[in-house]
Each structure stands twice: as C-alpha cells, then as structure tokens.
Amino acid sequence: MGSHAPSGHGDTPRDVVRFYLLDHQTTVGKAIDIGLLALNLVFVAVFVLETYPFSAGLQTAFWRIEVLISLVFLLEYVLRVYGAKSRPAEIFNFYSIVDLLAILPTLAVLVSPVPIITANIGFLRAIRVVRVLRFYRFTQDEEFFFGTVSVGTLRVMKLLLTVLTIFFVAAGMFYSFEYRVNPEVSTFGDAFYFVVVALTTVGFGDIVPVTRGGRWVTVGAILAGIVLIPWQASKIVKEWAYKDKVNVVCESCGLEYHDPDASHCKSCGHVIYQEYDSRE
Template structure:
C-alpha cells in the first residue's frame, strides 16, 4: 500500500476512510492504529477491573469509560462498513462481527435502556469477553504501525495471542457463570488462575466448577487449547522448514518453494533452473 492518501489524488470520501483505516505508514494511519490499540487495551482492562470490589465512584468512572469507548468503536464499525468496497462482505467479516459483538452489551444499556446490572451478569457479561478478539485485527497482515515483520514473526505473535485469548475468554466466561455461586471465584483473577492451572494440566483442585455452564466452559477451553494451539504452532514449524527454500513456482505443476540448488521440480521433474551460487 502506498503512503499517499487517495484524497490527494481525487479519491472519494469512502476511499479516504478505507485508506486510513487500513493504512500503517502515514502519520494519520499510525495514529489511528495506536489509538485503537490503546482503547482496546483499556476496554479489556475495564472489563477485568469491574470484577473487583471498588468504590462506587470508581465503578461509575469505569462505566463512563466503557460507554465512551463503545461509542467510538461503534463509529469505527460504521466507518469500516461505509468505506468498504463491499459493504455486505464487511458486515459478515469475522473481525467486524467481533467488533460489533464486543460492544453490544454496553450499547444495550445505552440505547435499549437495559439495566446495567443485567449487562454485567450472566450471558451478556460472557459476551463482553469477546472484545479481546479485537486484537486479532492487528495481526491480519505483516504491516504494523512500527514497521513490517516477517511471516514467521507474525505467526509467533498469532500463537501467543491465541494462547492469551483462550485463557482470557475462558476465564471471563467462567467468571460470568461461577462468581455468584462458587466461593472460590470472587474476581477475574481467580477465574484466570483456575483457567491457567486447568489448561496447563497442573490441576491443583483448590477451585472446581460448581455450575453446569462453568463445566462446559472448562471443557470447551480444553478442546480449544488442544485444537488451536497445535494448529498455530504447526504453521510456525512449516515456516521454519521453508527458511532455506526459494519461492519459485514450477510452471508445470505449480509447486512453490524449492531448494536453493534445485534445477528440477521435486514434484513433477519439470526444469526450473534456479540460480545457485556455488561459493555458498
């Protein structure tokens, strides 16, 4: 992507909006990226902080911050849909779905007059944990506001993010279902401790689920860890396995990535004639 905004070349308003929401190189694009990242960190932090016993004034401040960030994210969502080349594709995009789902409980309180206590309990609270999935939007490609990373580095970042996401989502949902009935779960920290101990197979047994939804959350978290973490790790291993190969595509069968000194395709035998320096 170029570093010049389409507006400077006669682009439409939609082009300008789409450019800056995807751009990582211009000052405006970097500012938007950093601002959204910081707001999402605060958004997730507020969710965690609200599970602790704090003064009523602090709880009110948390609500104001959450409501304000939710409105900003709603505006961002609407701008992404407006600026997208295909608005229908953008609406059904995974990242957009997560963006909207993360702010729905807060918007329900603001727009539909749902009591705040309702939004902070049960199913609606469990929905709020998906806001951590917004961080995946920042790993959709190799370009970041601080520069470009390698494919291998990006996959390592995705693996770490996947592990943290499984821990966070499982802990958030476990807390939502267990904290009213389970004496061992008083804060998000308690739920996070249980999740880490359980998924790491240590299993001290000092905290156990007492509700049916809590048990199913635990099972789902274990299955997610078994499936997603090895899947992400396998991509890293594959990338490491291709470090010494050259990205040359065989004209006959289409196989990509061959050994540096290969003169024929290892799949079909077609001549590919890669250049190779005998001094290496």
C-alpha cells in the same frame, strides 16, 4: 496496501476513509492504529477491573469509560462498513463480527431502561469477553505501525495471542457463571488462575466449578487448547521448514518453493531456472 496517501484529486470520501483505516505507514494511519490498540487495551482492562470491589465512584468511572470506548468502536465499525469496497463482505467479515459483538453488550445496557439490572445479566457479561478477539485485527498481515515483520514472527505472535485469548475468554466465561454462587471465585483474577491451572493440567483443586456452565466452559477451554494451539504451532513449524526454500514457481505443475540449488522441479521433473551462488 500502498504507501501513497490520497492525493485529494479524484478520491472519494469512501476512498479516504478506507485508506486510513487500512494504512500502517502514514502519520495519520499510524496514529489510528496506535489509538485503536490503546483503546482496546483499556477496553479489556475495564472489563477485568469491573470484577473487583472498587468504590461506587470508581465503578461509575469504569462504566463511563466503557461506554465512551464502545461509542468510538461503533464509529470505527460504521466507517469500516462505509469505506469498504464491498460492504456485505465487510459486514460478514470475521473481524467485523467480532468488533460488533464486543460492543453490543455495552450498547444494549446503555439503551436499556434498567441499565443497572441489565448490566448484571450473566449472558451480557459473558459476551463482553469476546472484545479480546479484537486484537486479532492487528495481526491480519505483516505490516504494523512500527514496521513490517516476517511471516514467521507474525505466526509466533498469533500463537501467543491464541494462548492468551483462550485463557482470557475462558476465564471471563467461567467468572460469569461462577461468581454469584462460588465463594472461591470473587474476581476475574480467581477465574484466570483456575483456567491456567486447569489448562496446564496442574489441577491443585483449590478452585472447582460448581455450576453446569462453569464445567462446560472448562471442557470447552481444554478442547480449544488441544485443537487451536497445535494448529497455530504447526504453521510456525511449516514456516521454519520452508525458511531456506526459494520462491520459484514451476511453469509445468505450479509447485512453489524449491531448494536453492534445485535445477529441476521435485514434483514433475520440469527444468526450472533460478540463480544460485555456488559459494554458499
């Protein structure tokens, strides 16, 4: 994304909306990034706090905050679709689907004629945990509101985010299935503790799933950890392996990345030219 803001000459409203939603360098673009990140942190925190036995007044305040943020994210979703070059591509984009899933449960409760009853339906509470996946939108590329990071740093961030996401989503799902029937699971913290203990194979046994859904969530979380964490880690190892390579493309076979002092392509043997400092 270029750093030049819309000039106002020949730019349509769609161009302006698309620019500022993707921009990380202008003041407006940075403010939007920081604002959305802060709202997402609050959005996730509200989900966690609602599982604790606060007073009715605080629970009402949490609900109002959740509704307000959901409406802001709904506006963001509409603007992203409106400003996209290809609206169908934006609608079916992974990040857009996650954005919509994160707010649909709250909006469903909001328009329901019996919101208090609907809010406690298990599957709606369970779906709300996907809001943590919204953080992946902030790791689409190396550009952030605070600057640009290396590809290796970005992949480390994605690995840490993957681990936290597995823990959080599994804990939220586990809580949704267990909190009504399991006396050992009364808050999100209890569920998070169980998931961390289970996925790290410590297994103290002080909390165990008593519902079929809770057992399947545990199995799914373990399988996700086995598959996703090594997959993300392999990208980091691969990046480290190519850290000292030079991005020179062979004209014959198209192979990228060669050793700094290579004069021939290691795949096809074609002569390649690249500057190399013999003092290194």
